[in-house]
Amino acid sequence: MITAEQKPMQEIIRYLAPYSKILLVGCNECVTVCAAGGRKEVGLLASALHLNSLKQGKTIDIKEITLERQCDPEYVEELTAYIDGADAVLSMACGCGVQSIATRFKEAHVYPAVNTKFMGASLSQGVWAERCQGCGDCMLGITAGICPVSRCSKSLLNGPCGGTSNGQCEIGPETDCAWRLIWERLKALGIQERYEELNDAKDWRPAGGAGPRKIIREDLAL
Amino acid sequence: MENFEPEIVAFCCHYCAYTAADMAGSKRISYPSNVKIIRVPCTGKVDAIHIMKALERGADGVYVAGCLEGDCHFKTGNTRAKQRVDRVKKILGDLGWEPERVAMINMSAGMGERFAKTALEFTEQIKTLGPNPVRQAEIQPQTMG
Numbered sequence: 202m203i204t205a206e207q208k209p210m211q212e213i214i215r216y217l218a219p220y221s222k223i224l225l226v227g228c229n230e231c232v233t234v235c236a237a238g239g240r241k242e243v244g245l246l247a248s249a250l251h252l253n254s255l256k257q258g259k260t261i262d263i264k265e266i267t268l269e270r271q272c273d274p275e276y277v278e279e280l281t282a283y284i285d286g287a288d289a290v291l292s293m294a295c296g297c298g299v300q301s302i303a304t305r306f307k308e309a310h311v312y313p314a315v316n317t318k319f320m321g322a323s324l325s326q327g328v329w330a331e332r333c334q335g336c337g338d339c340m341l342g343i344t345a346g347i348c349p350v351s352r353c354s355k356s357l358l359n360g361p362c363g364g365t366s367n368g369q370c371e372i373g374p375e376t377d378c379a380w381r382l383i384w385e386r387l388k389a390l391g392i393q394e395r396y397e398e399l400n401d402a403k404d405w406r407p408a409g410g411a412g413p414r415k416i417i418r419e420d421l422a423l
Numbered sequence: 424m425e426n427f428e429p430e431i432v433a434f435c436c437h438y439c440a441y442t443a444a445d446m447a448g449s450k451r452i453s454y455p456s457n458v459k460i461i462r463v464p465c466t467g468k469v470d471a472i473h474i475m476k477a478l479e480r481g482a483d484g485v486y487v488a489g490c491l492e493g494d495c496h497f498k499t500g501n502t503r504a505k506q507r508v509d510r511v512k513k514i515l516g517d518l519g520w521e522p523e524r525v526a527m528i529n530m531s532a533g534m535g536e537r538f539a540k541t542a543l544e545f546t547e548q549i550k551t552l553g554p555n556p557v558r559q560a561e562i563q564p565q566t567m568g
Contacts, residue, residue: 210514210517211517241472248476249475249518252475252518252520253519255556256519
């Protein structure tokens with residue numbers, strides 16, 4: 202999923218300072234799962250913003266709504282009924298959601314309430330770790346299901362660097378050396394000869410090196 | 424502010440603090456009437472939003488009273504409650520409110536005295552902090568008028 206974390210409260214308050222009618226929009230997808238911008242977080246942030254405005258003796262009108270998917274035009278359309286009554290929109294979705302709203306509603310002042318972090322997997326409750334960088338040419342089939350692009354700090358493609366130490370990456374002991382993990386898994390699967398195969402220099406254009414990426418599926422287009 | 428009588432909301436676990444409050448009553452141990460008890464099946468049921476809403480609606484202080492650590496009837500409800508209380512404390516700190524307005528307290532069902540003592544101490548603590556800033560903002564024009 203796409204992971205996110207709420208922005209510092211004072212940054213959000215700064216964004217909203219000029220406005221009194223706020224449309225606070227959550228998303229039912231990734232940010233709900235990583236507890237950054239789902240219905241629950243929308244309620245909590247609205248409550249915090251109320252407390253802040255009440256303390257300052259101001260009144261703030263917050264309309265809370267959580268869309269099924271903020272990155273999908275058909276759900277963003279649901280905001281049409283509320284957008285005119287709002288001075289500003291505060292989105293708790295990832296950057297895709299914020300931009301979907303800004304694209305659909307040209308006049309709206311749209312602000313992000315979260316920092317979008319990375320594509321990650323849940324390791325345990327409350328812990329998420331980066332597992333994919335969307336390089337556009339997946340290598341997991343030749344690296345025993347462990348991604349060197351997202352899990353090696355240098356995205357090395359042919360074994361570890363000299364910074365690996367006792368199975369850990371030189372950036373810190375909390376980061377496993379991806380190539381140690383790959384080697385151990387190849388051995389466990391009995392296919393360690395794959396380690397000898399050299400990977401060619403990676404074409405980084407599908408990873409975004411050739412500019413913003415797009416998928417067009419003509420079989421699905423209406 | 425001398426006559427300030429705070430409104431305090433106490434979310435009390437059915438299995439411990441609520442029973443402790445009952446015991447305080449049975450033993451005729453008095454505690455401040457400022458504390459308004461909300462019984463919950465487990466403090467794990469108390470979410471951050473419940474505490475925030477209580478403050479938003481004018482409570483001067485909120486505490487969550489759960490079982491002693493390691494003694495939760497549902498195993499980890501009280502530790503979860505503590506994490507949520509800590510989260511609300513952080514939010515309050517970020518907003519410039521006093522985090523001491525919310526607290527997590529642990530006790531067993533037999534601790535009637537502790538329930539009363541806690542209620543008294545928390546009430547005194549909130550009296551020191553003064554009214555909820557929301558109420559202060561409301562009170563201000565009246566005192567000036």
